[in-house]
Amino acid sequence: AVPPCINSTAQTNWLNRGDVRKALHIPATLPAWDICSDAVGEKYNILYWTVKDVYLKLLSMGLRALVYNGDTDMACNFLGDQWFVEDLGIKVTSKYKTWIYDDQVAGFYQRFGNITFLTVKGAGHMVPQWAPGPALHMFQTFLINGSY
């Protein structure tokens, strides 16, 4: 049960070592670890085809939100999420503009009240893996509600 083009062999081997399982307090009776579960995935029932209403409720409570996308991903591409955020109908509070990491353009972002849409340039689906520096900067900035 492995997503295509993702090599998870090393972490799978490490997590399945007996001494690692013991260190992590995993019962010996449990089956081997795998990155994805066929048992769960095959029987999973999707109830939400869009989470627009959920976002609107959360944002109306004043919660802070960040939707970010590595812009080379095709499983969940940035354009779809940009349209999703725009479709929330929340007033635009900043221009669509660049953000900088290590003196380079790291992507683009736009604020809509308490929600921000942000791209990470050149990163794929797993942003913290493929753009770790920019991802950490983005993460810290969001936590402190700072300026990207």
Next chain:
Amino acid sequence: QYAPDEVTDLPGMTFKPSYRQWSGYLQAGPGKFLHYWFVTSQRDPTKDPVVLWLNGGPGCSSLDGFLSENGPFHVNNDGATLYENEFSWNKYANMLYLESPAGVGYSYSDDQNYETDDDKVAADNYQALQSFFVKFPNFTLNEFFIFGESYGGIYVPTLSLRVATGQAKINFQGFSVGNGLSSFALNDESLIYFGYYHGLFGEDLWRDLNDNCCNKGGCNFYNSSSDSCKIQVNIAFSIVYQSGLNEYSLYLDCEGRRGLSKTYEKAMTLLFRNYRKTLHTSKYSGPRLSSVSLN
């Protein structure tokens, strides 16, 4: 309650970590136990926020997030030794990784019934979260955020709503989703434009898509009732997903080369359910070409 869960030594760890970590189980209902791994901040655990991280799937483990994305250490290719991640998110936050729902990774249910849905996952995660703060009461006053990726686009907001409206005393401040699935329709619709404007489709296919799926200035690539439109969209999706490209990162090589998993096939069927009858019979669905002859 957290003392027995503390991880004091890890095989393959040749460095001394500047943070503490615990691994164990959180109860998510009767007989349902979710595996968690909690690492404190490298800065000031008492003041830094607590961040929950959820990977997607549905049905994939958040330990992938820990061990290959934003965790404090990753596994070397030898599968035996670890190296420090200088860009770990626990530089600024206490990070909680939760394997969810039961049946994923080392999480389990006594009855081994792993059929679930979005609402049940949110409910289970919320219970597990309450279990976490009972186990770690010192962190209840810290700011709390929920982060997720991919199908976390569904997990994160649905759990966030329960946290925001529930009775548990959690200092919830916000949420974030990375490359998330927020709308199936917009994800499908936008992919056609993404593919065309990244040069994946030729002008012939683009013309056929427009001729068969668009009308009066608007296009519907998501759920058109036109069979001819479905055929064209199916061809486009096959180029994206089945021609040998790395769908998770367009410009990276495709690693692993393992065959398609049942989970992956299920995910594809769910994502592009309007095209599932034809997706597997398209002209691109045959065996992958060798790297030598890829065009």
